[in-house]
Amino acid sequence: MNPPNDFLLRVSGLTARMPYLTIRSVSLDVVRGQAVGIMGASGSGKSTLLRMLALFIKPTGGWMSTRERVWEFDGSSSIAPNALTAHRRRVVYVSQANTLWPHLTLRENIEFGPRRVLHLRHDESHARADMLLHALDLHHVAASRTWTVSGGEARRGAVARALALEPDVILLDEPETGLDPIRAARQMDLILTTCERAGTGAVIVSHNPSTILRATTVTHVVHAGGVVESGPTKTVLNCPGHPETQALLAAAGAGVFGSAPVIRKETYEAS
């Protein structure tokens, strides 16, 4: 096991009550250089959970500890703006939409965090952007306007913009959306290699078992706002215990995943 100081993000009993969904008592750990998967169907609350980790949605219960501080949520106390921005610099959320800023070039988007948030010198932020542009295969579009780049480039640009802060954890919401399996896989590898090199932990939300299998070592399956199954990714995907996991695998074509059991159509249709 890893020594405790390797934990970048620990969450326990995290709860949030919202009009449309309740996130129930979620616990997960992110270790240095590790990628954690959150798998679930649309509407299961996996994106909501991710947004809670970045405190875009304020938890109403549970606690969360980062390397800097421990948060306890009781549903009443408000979060100080300074604490919020400090948290988001360490735990950066990347949404599934293309949210590059169109008034800046791709390189300027990436340099924005180091310059405007961390207040680094120009040459330092330039060097960080250079490193990320190469690592994520974006150097050929560095000077491009953001609406001229492809969907995958835009997504990697958003990841680079987040990684430029050198955060502890990066939260990726459906990073493969809109890409074919080959490009999705290649992109996932680029992102993970870059994260590993920097020791950044990743939390990857996806409904796609192949993304989860390729990218993560630990997986939590989310259903109706709660974690229904957790464990090493290979175990979870090979021997799915919960019907929801089985249904997701069956829908994605279970035979693809090594020795995954053949799931009867009844199971798939039942849920």
Added chain:
Amino acid sequence: MTPFQILVSATPAFLHGLRVSMTVWLLACLFGTLLGIISGWLLYRVRRRSLIMRMAANLIPELLKSLPVLVLLIWCHYLLPFYIGWSIKPEVTAVVVFTLVVMIAVGEIVQSAIANLPRGEIEAGHAIGLSAIDVGRLIAMPLAFRAASPALILLYIDVLKLSTLASAIALEELLHVTDTVIAKNYVAVPAYTALAIVFIALILPLNWVAKTYAQRLGVMR
């Protein structure tokens, strides 16, 4: 003298008119835009308040919007001095009235630009730990300005054409100069054609610059 010779001899008068028109237009656009940004932002803030507050805040803008600009000019130039007791130069009246016109329209444009700010891009600013003020200053404002720029440019061009209405209060702008030349020489069609050429020469390049700029911004692709 042929009509052409008459027009050529009136060139100094036209240039004077051009100078007056441009001065009024530029000042009105400048002040109107600044005031419009402020009023638009304030009106946007009022949106979620009570109905009474909204009505109070929107009363004057709505009234000004529904008034013909010509009436506004004539009221300000002939009626207002009667009450306040001293006369106002037509230049000042024109700048004030067109500033109001620009302000009201910019206020509308600003409100819709704020209302339609892309949420994801704003959230991305928060997501990298930018303070709320910096998100507004470095992301929301540039994005709102980008979204608003085609509408703003259209408005400026409209106001330039609208500025000819100030001839009704004897402002020596382009239309007034043209009318004077016509009154003296009876060359209506050639003179108005010359006026048209002046406006085309002003507005076409303006439009072209605006379009190129909007394309560079990616607002118009």
